[in-house]
Amino acid sequence: MKIVGYETFLVAPRWQFLRIDTDEGISGWGEPIVEGRAEAVQGAVTALMEYLVGTDPLRIEDHWQTLAKGGFYRGGPVLSSALAGIDQALWDIKGRYHETPVHELLGGPVRDRVRMYTWVAxxxxxxxxxxAQAKVAKGFSAVKLNVSDALPAVPSAAExxxxxxxxxxxxxxxxDEIDIALDLHGRFxxxxTRRILPLLEPLLPLFVEEPVLPEFARDLRRITDSTSIPIATGERLYSRxxxxxVLPTGIAVAQPDLxxxxGISEVRRIAAMAEAYDVAVAPHxxxxPITLAASLQIDLATPNFLIQEQSLGIEYGGGSALLDYLVDPQVFSFVDGHIERLAGPGLGIEVNEDxxxxxxxxxxTWRSPMLRHSDGSFAEW
Known part of the structure; x- marks a missing residue:
């Protein structure tokens, strides 16, 4: 079997899909995207696919190593995200070729359903x-919210x-029956962070996410030593x-983004590394829908999985929602805040190509919001 072609699709609200085709009529889907920089990732996919066209799609690990390391310049959000979407599509092809879900190829499921959380605002x-009460009424047992808008380096007592x-x-x-996770979004x-987390401790958050920017991730020990609240981070980290x-700093939850x-290949390795540090995994x-499906495949096969984020209900200003791009939206039906184990081949979903x-x-042409402090200076989104 050989790869014979591919296409990328920029679709609302802020996503990019990739379809890779083979000469045996099997196609796989991936989602290579950096939110707000979709066109840059699109160009990187084009460059990487020059190597892949004409090759055997089933040699996933060899392709991953070549694409990740063969260009001399490595890593970073754009190249890693382009590779991630390609990797997802190759795993989708392999699962369809063997007529089995990806999690079966990763060693089989270690759980029968995946706990999900939802955003509240x-x-x-x-x-x-x-x-929040409306989401709980729908069966969710965990919610997450942004704690603040733009913040100065030292927030006031009132803030x-x-x-x-x-x-x-x-x-x-x-x-207390509902878990509450807090996203600081790197704004602190x-x-x-050291000032506010002790005040939040009596409220027992499930975790506090990305308290500081990834530039300071190696210094997280100062934060984890100052609080009993589980610290989560990783959405802006791109490799093992x-x-x-970060893993030795005392964090409780790693949040790699598929x-x-x-992609699946690297997040699988990150999860195994995290397990050695007694760190749980909650993919960002x-x-x-393609990223969510890939995340679920990892969740099902990962012993140290905690909980899964998903974007239903998040408003990005576009008219399309996650389920609009699926032939069968019921594959992502929530039962008591969980999604049942995906049984379909590959990533377990059928993309509605039309x-x-x-x-x-x-x-x-979605772009990240640009925030300003009250004095007019740049503020972290």
Whole structure:
């Protein structure tokens, strides 16, 4: 079997899909994307596919090593994300070729269903609570929220008390049976994180995500030593080498992204590294259906998996939702906040190519929001 061609599709709200075709009529789908930089990743996919066309798609590991290391310049968000989408598509092809789900090729499932969490949001605390209670009513047992908007390096007493009060109100409304995860989105300095986390400890968050920017990830020991709250990070780390400096810092949860960190092949290795440090894995995934399907394949075969993010209900300003691109949306049906083990071959989903092509006829140009502090200076989104 040989690879004979490929296509990329920029689709709303902010995603990019890749289809790789073979001479035996088997095609695989991947999702190579850096949110806000889709066109750059599209160019990197084109460059990498020059090597792959004409080769055997089943030699996934050899292709991964060649594409990751053969260009002299390695890593980073664009190249790693292009490779990630290609890797997903190759695993999809291999699963379809062997007529089995990818998780079976990874050693078989270690669980029968995957626990999911959902995002909650609101313009004020009352709206936040309403949204959270609605999600819980749908069966979710875990929710996540952004704790703040743009923050200065040292937040004021008023800003800190407002953030803590918001989480206190949510905990009071949901009770202790519902897990609450907090995303700091890299908006906090180390000093600010060390100040606010002790105030949040009585509320027992499931984890606090990305308290500081990835540039400071190797310094996370200062944060983990200062709090009992489990610290999660990793959405902006792109390889096992990036995680090598982070895993020994005392973090509790690693969050590699299947569309950024080298795909199924590399996240599988990152998860195994994390297990050796007693670190759980919760793949980052505010993305499309292909990334979610790839994440679920990893979740099903990973002993130290914790919980899975998914983007249903997140508004990005586009009209399309994750389920719009699937032939059978029921594959992602939630039962008691879980998705049952995917049984279909490959990634376990069927992409609706007609819907993808229709969306790609009007390609998106989504960009990350640009925030400013009150004094006009740049602020982290």
């Amino acid at each position: 609101g313009r004020d605390t009352a709206a936040l609570i309403d949204d 800190i008390r407002t953030m803590v009060a918001r989480v206190e109100a949510l905990r009071d409304a949901l009770g 300095s180390t000093a600010a 080498w990036d995680f090598r400096d 569309s950024h960190a080298g 995934c505010p993305l499309g 819907a993808v092509r229709a969306a790609a006829a009007d390609p998106h």
